[in-house]
Amino acid sequence: MTYRYKVAVVFLLGFFIDCVNIFMSAVAMPSIAAQLQVSSAAVAWVANAYILGLTLVIPISTWLAGRFGNRQILCASMLLFSLAALLCGLADGFLSLVFWRLVQGMAGGLLIPLGQALTFNLFQGAQRARISTLVMAVALLAPALSPALGGAIVDHSSWHWVFLASLPLSLLAALLSWCWIKAERNTPPPRPDLRGLLLLSATLGSLLLCMSLYGSGYPPYQALLCLATGLLFAVLYRRHCRGCEQPIVDLQLLKNPRLGLSVGIYYAIPGIFTGVNLLSLFFLQDSLHLSAQHSGMFMLLYAAGALLAMLACGRYYNRLGAARLFAIALVLHSLGIAALCGVDSTSDLPLILLAYTLMGLGGGAGANTAQTTALLDFAGTDTHKASVIWNINRQMAFSLGAALLLMIYNLLLRFLEVIPAYHLSVLLAALAGLMPLLSLNRLNPPKDSHAPLDH
Structure with a gap:
């Protein structure tokens, strides 16, 4: 197998794992809500935390790769993903489950954009169209198969195994990343806009918390406070953009x-x-x-x-x-x-x-x-x-x-x-x-x- 196809396999495997984690966990939400005794609005944070983690890390993944190396970041991301998946599966409380889903999302947010950039740089012209077709196939295959598979796991075992099931694949992705990706370092790009990233993440998190609290029967003032906080962070980010050269x-x-x-x-x-x-x-x-x-x-x-x-x-x-x-x-x-x-x-x-x-x-x-x-x-x-x-x-x-x-x-x-x-x-x-x-x-x-x- 040529080097570029090895890189493509690592990326597509990581992308498949990411899609499976989003859609397989969704079918387990009712069981999680029932066992951990939380509302349907609150249990959505099992998915929200994962996606929030992705959003937080995606913009800085390229900078991290330039700073520490592609192979190191890809391998570390899948190892961290595996650890978070294990701790999600072992979680016996709602807050610990949400926290490790956030960590898991951050780990996935490192591999996806970096693996995609490496792959697409190695495939040009008509060959890039073939890789795009494979990416689309994975994007369809994972949502099609993972809910039914996740449902079978929940019905015959427990929701804990929905998270543990991805461990073999994520560990394999970590191993292939270390063995197949060349150990090379690029010139570190300019430091990313970390202040803007924190403001943006705080805006999204506050708005999600507002809707979650308001829909779960909490006192209205708590939801309004989160809404006001989210709007404040949004205004601060808009002002920050005006004075930042690279927001x-x-x-x-x-x-x-x-x-x-x-x-x-x-x-x-x-x-x-x-x-x-x-x-x-x-x-x-x-x-x-x-x-x-x-x-x-x-x-x-x-x-x-x-x-x-x-x-x-x-x-x-x-x-x-x-x-x-x-x-x-x-x-x-x-x-x-x-x-x-x-x-x-x-x-x-x-x-x-x-x-x-x-x-x-x-x-x-x-x-x-x-x-x-x-x-x-x-x-x-x-x-x-x-x-x-x-x-x-x-x-x-x-x-x-x-x-x-x-x-x-x-x-x-x-x-x-x-x-x-x-x-x-x-x-x-x-x-x-x-x-x-x-x-x-x-x-x-x-x-x-x-x-x-x-x-």
Whole structure:
């Protein structure tokens, strides 16, 4: 095996482990909430902490690699990931579980961007397209298989093994990183904007905590205090950006219509889907009494629909244009969410199947089109800055989508029974998912919009 394929194997293995940890743990949430006696809004922090850790480390991974070496950072990240996975599996309290998930996310945030950069630098032209296809395949395979596998583990053992199951793969990734990655050091890049990174992370953490507290029945003043703190950190970060030459996230780039709209699309589709799927897992297991394995298997349909949509978008992107593809994706995705409003019992299984298929079609089309559109207008160093925004936004969308929908559901439970509260929550999610339709006119006509891509 040539060196570049060894690097690709390390990256793809790490990427697979990261995706599995996000989606496999989701199906175990109801069991974790029941055993550790926490609310559905609070247990979302098992996922939020992981994604917050990713967000915290992604912007500084390149600097760390330049400072300590690619092989050392890749190997250390997987060893730390393995240790955190072990301690998550052994956790007997909610706070310790959330803490080690944060550490696990930070470890994963080191490998993913660094491994991707190393791999894509070694594959150029048509060969890069092949690697991109493999990355897309992993991104579909992990969400398709891991929920059903995680459900089987929960049903036949316990939720602890959902975290322990990744240990063999993460240890293998650490071993391959040390054996296959060349021991070379690059010139350390300029010191990253650590102050900006802390302000950004504090903003996200405060907003997530606000929604979690408000939806879990805590006194309103606590949630309002977290909201005020988050807004204060956001204002401080905005002021910090004005006086910083290289901010960790250059907010000025969001004025670009394609990047700005693509960011919004990611909240409306993958972000909202994360919340809908997590809420549905609780509803299917706690209210309809489906097993964890059965409720996780619906992701197979989602992945199949997403694969078909991604292939179609790759073929028709230049012909139809981003605006039309976005419109189709938003409508399909919201129709799928709205179909869940008719689910009252296990006899409505065909409706659940239809809902996940439609959400997969819309999710695949929306994510693929956003990924292609977001960075079209950027070149040189601006491409890297825009890429940082895109990757951080992608992680934030998952956390905020889950926290917001669980907050709405828990608030509705104060006034409604479980089934009506679930129906109204997903209906509101479906309507919120259509909001970017109002902004599609920001995109240029198709011929002008895709001139850079065609060139």
